[in-house]
Amino acid sequence: MLKRLTFFIALLFLFAACQPVKPYERIYLNDPEMQMGISSAKGFEQYVQSIREGAIPAGSAKGSGGCGCN
Amino acid sequence: MVNLAILRKRLLLLGTLLFSWWASPAQPSEASLYRKDTLKKTEIELLYSHYLQDGNNSAVTGGTGTEKLTVYATQLKLKRTFNPRNSLSFQGGADVITSASTDRIDRVISSASEHDIRSYANVDYTHQLKEQPLQLSIGTGISLESDYLSLPYQLGLFYDDQKRLRTYALDVQFFYDDLRWGRIDKDYFRPVRLIYPSELRDREWFDGYSRTSLNVKTGFTQAVNRRLVLGIFPEWTYQRGVLATPFHRAYFTDGSVRVENLPDRRIKTALGLKANAFVGGRTILKNDLNLYRDNYGILAIALEQETVVKLNYLWRIAPFVRIYHQKGTRYFAPFQEHELDAEYYTSDYDLSTFTSFKGGIALRYTPGHYLSKRLTFNELRIRYSFFHRSDNLQAHVISVQFAGVFYAKSKQP
DSSP states (O other), X not given: OHHHHHHHHHHHHHHHTXXXXXXXXXXXXXXXXXXXXXXXXXXXXXXHHHHHSSXXXXXXXXXXXXXXXO | OHHHHHHHHHHHHHHHHHHHHHHOOOOOOHHHHOOOOOOOEEEXXXXXXXXXXXXXXXXXXXXXXXXXXXXXXXXXXXXXXXXXXXXXEEEEEEEEEEEXXXXXXXXXXXXXXXXXXXXXXXXXXXXXXXSSSEEEEEEEXXXXXXXXXXXXXXXXXXXXXXXXTEEEEEEEEEEEEEOOBOTTOTTTOSOOBOOOOGGGTTSOOOXXXXXXXXXXXXXXXXXEETTEEEEEEXXXXXXXXXXXXXXXXXXXXXXXXXXXXXXSEEEEEEEEEEEEEEETTTEEEEEEEEEEEETTSOEEEEEEEEEEEEOSSSEEEEEEEEEEEEEOOTTBOXXXXXXXXXXXXXXXXXXXXXXXXXEEEEEEXXXXXXXXXXXXXXXXXXXXXXXXXXXXXXXXXXXXXXXXXXXOOOOOO
């Protein structure tokens, strides 16, 4: 529990050290490849992967349920 | 005479002014000329995926036997934007599955390969609040296969803080799954019963026939600087009901066989960490770390790295690699190794201890061409991956994705 708390506090400090980015400097951040979402092709891959593995992939649209699989 | 001339001039001037006033009305206000209109558009996406699998530890036959399987998957996605704050999305598709090991579930016979079809449709509505950068979404759908019916429900919140370059997301999904067979069988067209292996149909192995799943998915992303974005994605899942697969066998040390049995409650915790970095002028490094645990005793860690290289303004290439390690559930044992006094047992190698490797490559083409006056072809994506598991299960996946936009005819002001 303590380790998890320390880890999350460290992450918060990391975010607190973020540099401000003006709108005209966001050319890299606004690139479609920099977005956190995934393509439908990768989504299908994660779907079959989650069936062949016991874990669910965090950060994706796929969740548990909705199929006859585990 | 002079008075008349002056009077005449004055009358002429007055008449001119009066005529000008009558013939030259004031310019209409900007508000009456300009009318804000939203370009209504429909985003279209077509996906075809081909999945080939082979292995020798089929859970249907107790952890032994072929796992040869082919899936032909098609999907259509449509997203209609009505105005800047409202959109409606539809996602539907059909997967045709042929398997060399699956019980002939649709004919209630236990033998070698047959085919099955999974069809599904989901609808989502998204609304952006007027004063806040907050999006609300709500959705539902249906998924149907020979041996289950699934009804999903979804609620979502998404907050985009452009000033601080942060996003917050919350997604709650609920699934009701009915595992009974018969709905798409031509002799029944209704739910009949759970499907057990043929030699084990002399009794009911489970009291119920359904399961429910509640997924709470959260996400937080932050742009650290001009070239780096970090994301944290914790999520939790609670499942209850028939969580075993009714047509999976488990063999015991004395040679006897039973239907797979797993606890009727499952609690899952997962954490995803992502870091996307733009390096140089053409390269994006996408890094994922996933951690997972559940009350079945499964622990897992996954590392994935994808490098996107922009060849030019049209083409991008992206090789990727993923390594995954899983400590299996305490209820797993291989063929004929389950103890007779075990309360829960499975020989499904998906839940066993293993390491897996995935590698592949993706190609993306973004022409932005107009195919017609109102239809654009925006993207072609081809993705191939090879998956290998340490118990010698192997799979190939190839996907082809097309995307475009259809613009509605604009109304004349």
